[in-house]
Amino acid sequence: MSDEFNMSMRKFLKQVGVTSQQAIEEAMRGADTAGKSYAVKAVITIEELGLTHEVTGDIKGQE
Numbered sequence: 001m002s003d004e005f006n007m008s009m010r011k012f013l014k015q016v017g018v019t020s021q022q023a024i025e026e027a028m029r030g031a032d033t034a035g036k037s038y039a040v041k042a043v044i045t046i047e048e049l050g051l052t053h054e055v056t057g058d059i060k061g062q063e
Helices: 002-027
Strands: 036-047 051-060
Touching: 002 036
Parallel strands: none
Antiparallel strands: 036 051
């Protein structure tokens, strides 16, 4: 793949990571999350290519 492709993908994925972390932290801020685990799902789609990619996991609240 080209350098331009790689750079644009890295830029997008960095934005996804940073903004997602900020949104999750904001949602959990002030909530009683101690000892709780939250199911999380991220979905990336590229409609023009027919791509849907789903990642699931768990995020544990702060003790």
